[in-house]
Amino acid sequence: MNRFLAGGFWILLYLVVVLAPMFLMMIQPTPPGRDFWVEFSLALGFVGLTQMAVQFLLIARYRRITAPYGVDIILQYHRQIAMMAFVLILAHPAILMIRDPALLTLLNPFGGTWASRFGLGSIVALALLIVLSVFRQRLRLDYERWRLTHTLLGIAALVFAHTHVSLAGEYLNTFWKQAMWKVFGVAMVSSLVYLRLIKPALQRRQRYRVAEVKEERGDNLTLALEPVGHPGLRFAPGQFAWLKLGATPYTIEEHPFSFSSSAEEEGRVRFGIKALGDFTRSLKHVPAGTDAYLDGPHGAFSIDLVPAAGYVLIAGGIGITPMLSFIKTMADREDVRPVLLIYADKRWETLAYREEIDALTERANLKVVHVLEDPPEDWDGETGFVTAEVLARVLPKEKITREFFVCGPPIMMDVVQQALLDLDVPLERIHTERFNLV
Amino acid sequence: MRHIYAYRATYLIATLIVLVAMLFAWLRSQDVPPLQQEEGMRHDRPYAVQVAAPPYVASSVAVKPSRPRHASGPSRSSVTT
Numbered sequence: 001m002n003r004f005l006a007g008g009f010w011i012l013l014y015l016v017v018v019l020a021p022m023f024l025m026m027i028q029p030t031p032p033g034r035d036f037w038v039e040f041s042l043a044l045g046f047v048g049l050t051q052m053a054v055q056f057l058l059i060a061r062y063r064r065i066t067a068p069y070g071v072d073i074i075l076q077y078h079r080q081i082a083m084m085a086f087v088l089i090l091a092h093p094a095i096l097m098i099r100d101p102a103l104l105t106l107l108n109p110f111g112g113t114w115a116s117r118f119g120l121g122s123i124v125a126l127a128l129l130i131v132l133s134v135f136r137q138r139l140r141l142d143y144e145r146w147r148l149t150h151t152l153l154g155i156a157a158l159v160f161a162h163t164h165v166s167l168a169g170e171y172l173n174t175f176w177k178q179a180m181w182k183v184f185g186v187a188m189v190s191s192l193v194y195l196r197l198i199k200p201a202l203q204r205r206q207r208y209r210v211a212e213v214k215e216e217r218g219d220n221l222t223l224a225l226e227p228v229g230h231p232g233l234r235f236a237p238g239q240f241a242w243l244k245l246g247a248t249p250y251t252i253e254e255h256p257f258s259f260s261s262s263a264e265e266e267g268r269v270r271f272g273i274k275a276l277g278d279f280t281r282s283l284k285h286v287p288a289g290t291d292a293y294l295d296g297p298h299g300a301f302s303i304d305l306v307p308a309a310g311y312v313l314i315a316g317g318i319g320i321t322p323m324l325s326f327i328k329t330m331a332d333r334e335d336v337r338p339v340l341l342i343y344a345d346k347r348w349e350t351l352a353y354r355e356e357i358d359a360l361t362e363r364a365n366l367k368v369v370h371v372l373e374d375p376p377e378d379w380d381g382e383t384g385f386v387t388a389e390v391l392a393r394v395l396p397k398e399k400i401t402r403e404f405f406v407c408g409p410p411i412m413m414d415v416v417q418q419a420l421l422d423l424d425v426p427l428e429r430i431h432t433e434r435f436n437l438v
Numbered sequence: 439m440r441h442i443y444a445y446r447a448t449y450l451i452a453t454l455i456v457l458v459a460m461l462f463a464w465l466r467s468q469d470v471p472p473l474q475q476e477e478g479m480r481h482d483r484p485y486a487v488q489v490a491a492p493p494y495v496a497s498s499v500a501v502k503p504s505r506p507r508h509a510s511g512p513s514r515s516s517v518t519t
Contacts, residue, residue, distance in 0.1 A: 012453070014449065014451075015454065015455075017457060019455065022459070022462050023462070024459075026465070026466070030469075032469065033466040033469030034466070034467065035466055035467055036463050036467040037463075039462065039463035039464075039466040039467050040459060040460060040462075040463035042463075043459035043460075043462040043463050043466075044459050045454075046459075046462075047455050047458070047459050049504070051455075069440065069444065070440060071439050073441065075442055076441060076444055076445075077447075077448055080445070080448045081451070081452070082447060082457075084448075084452045088456075090454075132502070165485075207518050214507065262504045300440065383452075400511060427439055428439055429439070431439055431440065431441050432439070432440070432441060434441060438504065
């Protein structure tokens, strides 16, 4: 199916799933209608709850759902819509209490009803979940512990909210309505079963083995994996996969990394990784032969999805990884379309993969511009950051026919995107990859 | 580009959801029986006591009438069940 059609279809289905339960509540028998604000508060509670339940579906990495947008977009949506669902859920009791202050007594867990206690419990669990996600780094909560807490709090919030709705019983006044809500909640949470049990079970049959760990310049390394007993996965250049290392695919520790190898290479896959955290720092000590499992490929940051007369690739630091995959794939395909690579980093000595990129200029129609923040004394190339001035100097005249791919630290991507817009590059031609998952 | 479009889509979806919730509320508020309008807000409390199951509530989920613990004393709260 066409990517845009598929994207529209999933958005439409999402809206139906989120909104339909509310309208099913209108099927007779219904309680007598009340004034607008009471009904509005109940409606907000319902849609807040269905959105909360659908979150489990969003994070399950169903490739069919994520493919039109890229899983990074789905996770961005997951974060934003979670905030919105929380506001809607908070608005539900707030409107009722503003309208009838006597209901404030429900805030006291010892003074309310069981329905209100479960409602309160759901809101507390949600608030805690959001605080831990937003302030994870400030609270120095490690990723794995955060992830476990996040899942448990999410389930608790959903179960409490469903119990609240069942006990309040306003609209769930028939067996089938009660059953429908329970089936809906269970169906959404079962996405976790798919992600944590079924997917790992499938990955068991698609095992990989660490073939090589090669240290690169600037605290970077290349991790090469080879498939064991299967042909390996096919990916589009620029995509990424979640990597698990060790004897079991059921571990909660997994991290997303971009492929740095050519999409045309069969079997072995390579990842470019920068040592930024505990896991990535430990990778250089991983012995060859260690078992590995991949969940992927994911992502929509790919030249294969955006045909053009040529490309401009702008990379900062380890953001070079998907660009390497682009260039190697084009070289293997003997693709002669022009590519300009603008590669920024701090120093010449820490510029990862520079020899490999030099070699690629022989095999692809590639021009490379390095931008160094702290250049050596005899440097005569571009210095500082990738600004509008630098881009104005180095971009080809026919830039309007090119597609622009930007990957690097978030601040750099923001600056480069704005600079490109200032240089009249249409927004539709600027593609970024943002890996800031939490 | 995808991220900016995704931001816009999120705001659009959020607005649509709130508008549909308003539509639901409006449709339901048109269904207010005359008796309830006269009695004021008492019946509007979603968590208020239902001493007897109204006719529209199926028997399987009907709320049983609660037995007063202190027949002659004041009720603890007007909103608790």
